[in-house]
Every structure is written in C-alpha cells, then in structure tokens.
Amino acid sequence: MHVNCLFFLAGILLAPGAALAVPAYTVADLGTLPGGGFSIGFAINAGGQVVGTSGVADPSSRGFLWDPATGMRDLGSLGRGSEAFGINAGGQVTGISFNANGVPRAFLWDRATGLRDLGTLGGDEREASSGADINASGQVTGASNFGPSSVRAFLWDPATGMRNLGTLGGGSFSAGSGINAGGQVTGTSDTAGGNRHAFVWDAETGMRDLGTLGGALSAGVDINDDGRVTGASITADGGINAFLWDPTTGMKDLGTLGGGSFSVGNGINAGGQVTGQSITSDGADLAFLWDGTGMFNLNDLIDPDAGWTLLSGNAINDAGQITGFGINPGGQGNAFLLTPVTVAEIPEPGTLALIAFGCIGLGLSRRRILQYRPSLSAFSR
Known part of the structure; x- marks a missing residue:
C-alpha cells in the first residue's frame, strides 16, 4: 500500500543559471459520511482508494471506503459501529466493528459479501479481535483475545482461517x-x-525481535514488500522516535520535526519512503514525510492558500499519494489525500527558495492512532 519517487524539498538552492522543478502536493478533503463531524484516513491502495473512519449522524462511527470516482461509502457494521484500517489492491477492507453484543471483532469487507466477522483465536463469542491490515492475497493481520487475559497477533488466511503468531518468548x-x-x-x-x-x-522463521533505539519499548506499524519496517521506539534519552528497520542494516532513528521528543512512522511504501506524525518542541502535531535524506514537514509542501493543517500522515502508496488526518479550512478534522505534482520550473538564478508555512497542533489524530493501532498500545500500558 505504500513509493519510489521523491516529491519533497524543504529548501531549494538555485545556483546561477540553474532551473529546478519544485516538488509539491495537491490536497483533497475526503469529507465525511452524512452527519459526520470528523473523518480519518488510515490506509490507501495502489488505485488511490482510501479507508478510514468517519463520524455519522448517530453517536457511533463508521468505517468508510473512499474512491476517486464515487466518493465516500459507508461500510456498515456488525451491529454497533466500525473502523476501517487496511485495504488491498482489490478493494478488500479490514478493520474492527462492534457486534450486536457490543464486542469488537475483526472484519473482512468486500463489495460482493459486505462485512464478515473473522472470529477470534479462541472461538469464544465473548472474546474480542481487531483487523489491522490486509494484503493482496486477502490475508489479514491484527490481534485477538486468546483466553481470559491474553492477546495474540494473528494471521487470518481465506483458506485456513486464523493462526496464532505467538510472542517473542514471554508475556x-x-x-x-x-x-x-x-x-x-x-x-x-x-x-x-x-x-x-x-x-x-x-x-519460515517465526517471530524476530527488531530491538529498539536504546530504550525499553518499540512498536512495528507497517512493512513493505522488501521486509522494511517502520514504527516507533523509545530512545536512550527517553524520547519516542520513528524508525526504519532494514533486514540488513537494522533499526535507524528517523528523528523528529522541530526538536521534539515524539514521532511515529505510520506508513512505508516500496521505495522506503515513510509518512507519519511528529510533535515539535512547542507541542505542534505535524504530518511528515521521510525520504532517506531527512524528515520533512508535509505542511511545507502544500499551497498555503489551501488552508489546511496536516497533523498526521497515516499511509503512503507507491504513487506517492498520502492519506491521513488534518484540519481543513473550515476548522474540522477530516481525512485528506495528498497527490504529488511537479510545479513549473523556477527560472530565477541565485535564489534560495524556502517553503515555510506555519501549522498548529492538535492531539486528536495521535490519540486515535494510539487507541486503534494495537501495536502502539506498547507505549500506553
């Protein structure tokens, strides 16, 4: 679900006689379902379809599927609301929905059959489960209760059902x-x-410990087809920083924006670009893109007249499109879609062009991500 090309630059230095294209993004408001007061984009596929959650007229929320051609569709629920967290290239969706008894359950949705309850590892109707991501084969991962006091990662396969992935040797x-x-x-x-x-x-090999950035805890959030992982880890000095883990080189600290002490990588694409969220030293929540050379504030790469403040990048596809959560020009927290474009060449030689647009902080996006992405519960136990 996630890119090869470089689409950003925080500052551009033009030598005499040079003309460089300025990478940037257009931003689209994905809106909400009828009656909703917010929406959040959690995942995006190769076709630019986005899934997430939206408020609706009643107190619950609904998982949605947004399509560039048809807009936002309510995915329904198993009884009492839903959240959509993963989508594959075929448009199948996974997430979590509360059933008629108020128990949260992992689901698989497709256009032909609607929402399907994926059950739990223990098979107990009173137990909870949650779907977090889905691949092109329709395999789903997430977490499920396993007995009265245990939670286990699972891999659900359309042919074989739900498999317990165990733990790293304890707990x-x-x-x-x-x-x-x-x-x-x-x-x-x-x-x-x-x-x-x-x-x-x-x-083949089971569960491998990826270690940390020097602290006690780390959490993997997304993985690309090369096996590179992004997420967050406590550092030796007590901060929480986004990381990129590579099977060959191990875990790399991606840093933060603005000298802050928090960042998390939420999405990674085939090219190893990472999007996520960082909190600056003055408390502002900012969406970021990391490209291998550094971390860039996505607010610096959109038209300032668009009126958006981008708070969290949650997923990136291989075309460079990013979805997440931000504050739109009307002051509402909504899902967005960034699409990379190349602005006309800058003809003026000898000019230092800095794109620097202000942004404000809001904790809603980070709190929702920490609440609903099971892996990040490691930081809030």
Whole structure:
C-alpha cells in the first residue's frame, strides 16, 4: 500500500543559471459520511482508494471506503459501529466493528459479501479481535483475545482461517499491525525480558525481535514488500522516535520535526519512503514525510492558500499519494489525500527558495492512532 519517487524539498538552492522543478502536493478533503463531524484516513491502495473512519449522524462511527470516482461509502457494521484500517489492491477492507453484543471483532469487507466477522483465536463469542491490515492475497493481520487475559497477533488466511503468531518468548501480549505481499507481519510483542518490542514474523522463521533505539519499548506499524519496517521506539534519552528497520542494516532513528521528543512512522511504501506524525518542541502535531535524506514537514509542501493543517500522515502508496488526518479550512478534522505534482520550473538564478508555512497542533489524530493501532498500545500500558 505504500513509493519510489521523491516529491519533497524543504529548501531549494538555485545556483546561477540553474532551473529546478519544485516538488509539491495537491490536497483533497475526503469529507465525511452524512452527519459526520470528523473523518480519518488510515490506509490507501495502489488505485488511490482510501479507508478510514468517519463520524455519522448517530453517536457511533463508521468505517468508510473512499474512491476517486464515487466518493465516500459507508461500510456498515456488525451491529454497533466500525473502523476501517487496511485495504488491498482489490478493494478488500479490514478493520474492527462492534457486534450486536457490543464486542469488537475483526472484519473482512468486500463489495460482493459486505462485512464478515473473522472470529477470534479462541472461538469464544465473548472474546474480542481487531483487523489491522490486509494484503493482496486477502490475508489479514491484527490481534485477538486468546483466553481470559491474553492477546495474540494473528494471521487470518481465506483458506485456513486464523493462526496464532505467538510472542517473542514471554508475556501475554502480541499484536499484528502490518502485512506485506509475502505474508510477513510486523507488530509488537512482549519479550522474555518483560518489555515490548517490534517484530517481524514470517512462516519460515517465526517471530524476530527488531530491538529498539536504546530504550525499553518499540512498536512495528507497517512493512513493505522488501521486509522494511517502520514504527516507533523509545530512545536512550527517553524520547519516542520513528524508525526504519532494514533486514540488513537494522533499526535507524528517523528523528523528529522541530526538536521534539515524539514521532511515529505510520506508513512505508516500496521505495522506503515513510509518512507519519511528529510533535515539535512547542507541542505542534505535524504530518511528515521521510525520504532517506531527512524528515520533512508535509505542511511545507502544500499551497498555503489551501488552508489546511496536516497533523498526521497515516499511509503512503507507491504513487506517492498520502492519506491521513488534518484540519481543513473550515476548522474540522477530516481525512485528506495528498497527490504529488511537479510545479513549473523556477527560472530565477541565485535564489534560495524556502517553503515555510506555519501549522498548529492538535492531539486528536495521535490519540486515535494510539487507541486503534494495537501495536502502539506498547507505549500506553
């Protein structure tokens, strides 16, 4: 679900006689379902379809599927509301919905059959589960109760059902958060040492501990088809920083924006670009894009007259499109879609062009992500 090209630059230095294209994004408001007061985009597929959650006229929320041609569609629920967290290239969706008894359950949605309850690892109707991501084969990962006091990461397959992925050798908790085309899963698990660490699981080798950035905890959030993982980790100095983990080189600290002490990588694409959220030293929540050279404020890469404040980038596809959460010109928190464009060349030589647009902070996006993405519960236990 996630890019090859570079679409950003915080500052552009033009040498005499040079003319450089300025990368930028257009921003689209995805709106809400009828009667809704907010929406959040959580995932995007190769076709630019977005899923997330929207308020509706009643007190609950609904998972939505937004399509460039048809707009926003209510995915319904198993009884009492829903949230959509993952979408594959075929338009199948997974997430969480409360059933008629008020129990949260992982679901699989497609156009032909609607919402399907994926059950739980223990098969108990009173137990809870949540779907976090889905790959092109229709495999789903997430978390499920397993007995009265345990939560386990799972891999659900259309042919074989739900499989318990275990833990990193100790404790009672693991949760899957991202899955790639090969069926590799990332997420968070208790370790034998009593902490929670990011992991990668595959069918051949089982669960691998990805370590941390020097602190006690880490959480894997998304994984691309090369097996590279993004997420967040506590650092040696006590901050929480986004990371990029590579099977060859290990875990790299992606830093933060504005000297802050919090960032999280929420989405990674085939090219290794990461989008996420960072909190600056003055408390502002900002959506970011990291490209291998540094972390860039996405608010610096949209037209300032658009009137948006982008608070969190949640997913990025291989065309460079990003969805997430921000404040629109009317002051409402809505899902957005960024699409990369190339602005006309800058003809003026010897000019230092800095794109610097202000932004404000709002904690809603981060709080919702921490609440609904099981892996990040490692930081709030």
